[in-house]
Amino acid sequence: AQSVAQPEDQVNVAEGNPLTVKCTYSVSGNPYLFWYVQYPNRGLQFLLKYITGDNLVKGSYGFEAEFNKSQTSFHLKKPSALVSDSALYFCAVRAFNNAGNMLTFGGGTRLMVKP
Amino acid sequence: ETGVTQTPRHLVMGMTNKKSLKCEQHLGHNAMYWYKQSAKKPLELMFVYSLEERVENNSVPSRFSPECPNSSHLFLHLHTLQPEDSALYLCASSQDMDRVVDEQYFGPGTRLTVT
Numbered sequence: 615a616q617s618v619a620q621p622e623d624q625v626n627v628a629e630g631n632p633l634t635v636k637c638t639y640s641v642s643g644n645p646y647l648f649w650y651v652q653y654p655n656r657g658l659q660f661l662l663k664y665i666t667g668d669n670l671v672k673g674s675y676g677f678e679a680e681f682n683k684s685q686t687s688f689h690l691k692k693p694s695a696l697v698s699d700s701a702l703y704f705c706a707v708r709a710f711n712n713a714g715n716m717l718t719f720g721g722g723t724r725l726m727v728k729p
Numbered sequence: 730e731t732g733v734t735q736t737p738r739h740l741v742m743g744m745t746n747k748k749s750l751k752c753e754q755h756l757g758h759n760a761m762y763w764y765k766q767s768a769k770k771p772l773e774l775m776f777v778y779s780l781e782e783r784v785e786n787n788s789v790p791s792r793f794s795p796e797c798p799n800s801s802h803l804f805l806h807l808h809t810l811q812p813e814d815s816a817l818y819l820c821a822s823s824q825d826m827d828r829v830v831d832e833q834y835f836g837p838g839t840r841l842t843v844t
Contacts, residue, residue, distance in 0.1 A: 646829050646830060648832055650835075655838075655840075656837050656838070657731065657733070657735075657819050657820075657821075657836050657837045657838050658819065658835040660833070660834065663830070663832055665829075665830045704772070708829055716774060716777070719771050720771065721769075721771045
């Protein structure tokens with residue numbers, strides 16, 4: 615079985631500071647990892663994904679994520695946070711040998727960026 | 730916009746009512762999904778359709794009945810719901826169910842309140 619953990623319910627950051635939203639995963643086989651963002655009263659929007667290759671993945675809105683196989687982590691990062699980045703962030707994993715495109719989501723982390 | 734639309738955006742219904750949620754995707758995708766998002770709980774996958782055939786049903790109560798008349802449309806028929814069914818219902822689509830690298834595209838959701 616595959617699982618995703620987002621250990622922080624909420625992350626608070628001052629505008630202009632770097633941000634990190636943590637994600638760890640557990641799968642058998644090669645992991646395929648995704649980050650989504652959800653703004654209030656909206657559905658989830660795809661940010662970025664790790665499939666293979668470079669461990670540092672760049673995505674939308676200046677976000678990036680680093681895949682670390684030894685630590686089974688895929689933390690989301692941004693060098694300089696904006697107030698408009700405040701939202702709910704979800705990490706998701708899909709294992710290579712899983713039948714069908716079934717994503718397993720973490721519980722979400724609320725990011726609050728204060729001016 | 731993600732190319733996935735959902736109607737209605739908000740729905741209030743009594744426990745004896747029958748209503749339907751509608752999802753439409755304009756992306757030419759072959760797979761469609763229903764998710765339930767409740768407060769303080771991870772996203773729950775409810776149903777998966779691939780090329781209009783149901784391929785996954787995650788032990789969802791029979792008071793939820795999906796329908797996929799074609800690859801662009803997905804419905805969720807609701808009857809005799811319970812107050813604990815109140816949640817945000819999200820529809821998503823992806824190019825093909827079996828492609829591990831594909832991200833899913835989400836609609837804005839229907840906020841359902843059962844009174």
